[in-house]
Amino acid sequence: MYNDYKTKLTQFYNRDRRMPTYSEMMKLFGFKSKNAVARLVDKFIEEGIVSKDYLGRLIADTSFDSIPMLGSVKAGFPSDAEELKDTINIDDYLIAKxxxxxxxxxxxxxxxxxxxxxxxxxxxxxxxxxxxxxxxxxxxxxxxxxxxxxxxxxxxxxxxxxxxxxxxxxxxxxxxxxxxxxxxxxxx
Amino acid sequence: MYNDYKTKLTQFYNRDRRMPTYSEMMKLFGFKSKNAVARLVDKFIEEGIVSKDYLGRLIADTSFDSIPMLGSVKAGFPSDAEELKDTINIDDYLIAKxxxxxxxxxxxxxxxxxxxxxxxxxxxxxxxxxxxxxxxxxxxxxxxxxxxxxxxxxxxxxxxxxxxxxxxxxxxxxxxxxxxxxxxxxxx
DNA sequence: AGTATATGTGAACGAGCGTTCACAGTCAAG
DNA sequence: CTTGACTGTGAACGCTCGTTCACATATACT
Structure with a gap:
């Protein structure tokens, strides 16, 4: 259930390239109150996958723009590749100036x-x-x-x-x- | 002068990965009124480098996330490489799923x-x-x-x-x- | 010089923002 | 059954948002 929310959030971000507002999250998650969203957002923040700017608006963690970075080919795929936290953003990795x-x-x-x-x-x-x-x-x-x-x-x-x-x-x-x-x- | 604004806007976007608010643009461009910003934004929109979402907030054109795509190596660099409109986003280009x-x-x-x-x-x-x-x-x-x-x-x-x-x-x-x-x- | 056009100022406005409150329903532990 | 923790509802609040006035200043053309 909780992971469903994360998935939906990720989908929204990938589609719109920005974080949704609280109202948008109400629709997105199926809540009828912004407070329910606020409590959920607090958990996201606690978990570190999002943060807030100086105005309270949501900022996506860098992992939203990145893809998982596994080790070498010989090491292959870990049994639970989803759990890996090491991520890389190709643009940032390649482009300095x-x-x-x-x-x-x-x-x-x-x-x-x-x-x-x-x-x-x-x-x-x-x-x-x-x-x-x-x-x-x-x-x-x-x-x-x-x-x-x-x-x-x-x-x-x-x-x-x-x-x-x-x-x-x-x-x-x-x-x-x-x-x-x-x-x-x-x-x- | 006008191009200075575009440069500053690009710099802001590259740093914060989002468009500035009107208030932020006031500081960014050195205006003392939001109206001056509003007029400038209208020009940006007319030129097509930005647009607005359903709430009036600014959306960066795809070119903000992209780098210029020149032709082949043999063709070399056009004399005015800045003028080229063909751009590419590496992430989008490579990553389908x-x-x-x-x-x-x-x-x-x-x-x-x-x-x-x-x-x-x-x-x-x-x-x-x-x-x-x-x-x-x-x-x-x-x-x-x-x-x-x-x-x-x-x-x-x-x-x-x-x-x-x-x-x-x-x-x-x-x-x-x-x-x-x-x-x-x-x-x- | 005089006028039109562009550009910036300052103030006000409604709307949507994120926040916070009291309250109701759900569920598990004692 | 009762209690407490958790979760969602609904309404209100202050704030910043983008928008839009009227007005002042600068620039350019005749």
């Missing part, structure tokens, strides 16, 4: 040995500097490409593919870094 | 030829059925592993690694599918 992040689609297999395949998506952060060894999006002599960024002791810079069928790219005119790759995402 | 999704860490290189490397994270959906060719988490004779799921015409099932150094796994006692891999995520 939201205002500066972009998604790109990979075409070509020049980075295949780094396990970035044709059709994968990459999350990048815009910048014009990079460290040796980072994967970057760069503009070399007018053409955009994604490669390993290389810089030696004499500050000579070039790009290196992760595919033995491709050759390193040495800029003729210029090599401008546009962004660094922060994550790779592949969907099946 | 939230209540049924889990994250696991990959250990080992048995799927390396499918470009899933040691240390990568996989997003999985719990299920006990799979189609031939899908990547699954399975319990084979008591041990959990991630492999290609195979099923031939006679309904014989086994697991196949994506690494020529590993051999296919034929169950002695049982092969229980636990989850199917929906996405791979690698963070740098």
């Amino acid at each position: 939201k205002d500066n992040s972009y998604m790109l689609t990979v075409d070509g297999d020049s980075m295949i040995d780094a396990h970035i395949a044709d059709g994968d998506m990459v999350l990048v952060e815009k910048t014009n500097t990079a460290k040796d060894g980072q994967i970057v999006i760069a503009n070399v002599d007018g053409e955009f490409t994604m490669k390993y960024f290389r810089k030696d002791k004499e500050n000579k810079v070039w790009l290196e593919p992760a595919n033995k069928d491709f050759k390193p790219i040495y800029p003729k005119m210029y090599l401008n870094i546009t962004a660094v790759v922060k994550a790779v995402i592949r969907k099946y | 939230k209540d049924n999704s889990y994250m696991l860490t990959v250990d080992g290189d048995s799927m390396i030829d499918a470009h899933i490397a040691d240390g990568d994270m996989v997003l999985v959906e719990k299920t006990n059925t799979a189609k031939d060719g899908q990547i699954v988490i399975a319990n084979v004779d008591g041990e959990f592993t991630m492999k290609y799921f195979r099923k031939d015409k006679e309904n014989k099932v086994w697991l196949e690694p994506a690494n020529k150094d590993f051999k296919p796994i034929y169950p002695k006692m049982y092969l229980n599918i636990t989850a199917v891999v929906k996405a791979v995520i690698r963070k740098y």
Whole structure:
């Protein structure tokens, strides 16, 4: 019964991306009084799955936006996966600077040995500097490409593919870094 | 000036994960009257970056939760990347059944030829059925592993690694599918 | 200069908010 | 059966909400 309420609350949040008001919870839970809701909310708060802001409005705990984080594949699924408290929010996990992040689609297999395949998506952060060894999006002599960024002791810079069928790219005119790759995402 | 307001609104939303009230916007924008806010909000609505719910409270447009989606790597960065309207929310993009999704860490290189490397994270959906060719988490004779799921015409099932150094796994006692891999995520 | 348009101020308003009270019904333990 | 703890009802309260006035100030155009 009590868990039904939690389920309904979660469903509401997933649908509307916000917590319901007390009136909405009355309908949602089937109560005819806001007081019944208030008592229930107190339990939610005690349990720590929600909290209140400075005006008394409900705030969802981070777990509402997250999915359970299990251990390694070898460890497999715990018998009661629902009980696990460790959760992760993919957006927060991947995106550090939201205002500066972009998604790109990979075409070509020049980075295949780094396990970035044709059709994968990459999350990048815009910048014009990079460290040796980072994967970057760069503009070399007018053409955009994604490669390993290389810089030696004499500050000579070039790009290196992760595919033995491709050759390193040495800029003729210029090599401008546009962004660094922060994550790779592949969907099946 | 007007864009400053949008920036501040975005910052507020990113920090608090909700839209500010009119009073909060007064402080946020430096107004001394709620009416000034109301006029500004009307413009936001006209522009389509926010809307209102049935109670008049502000709702963030989906773009607030998303990051810009550019084209392919070869196309590179458009000269004015800010102007692009195509955005994507990583969570929504990847997660179809939230209540049924889990994250696991990959250990080992048995799927390396499918470009899933040691240390990568996989997003999985719990299920006990799979189609031939899908990547699954399975319990084979008591041990959990991630492999290609195979099923031939006679309904014989086994697991196949994506690494020529590993051999296919034929169950002695049982092969229980636990989850199917929906996405791979690698963070740098 | 004069006028129209846009932008901000200040005050008032009704509505819905979350809170709190007294009270009735339910259920289990003594 | 009685008692006490728990749970839900119904009504009232103060508060902040978003809305909407009339009015002042700034900006732009003729």
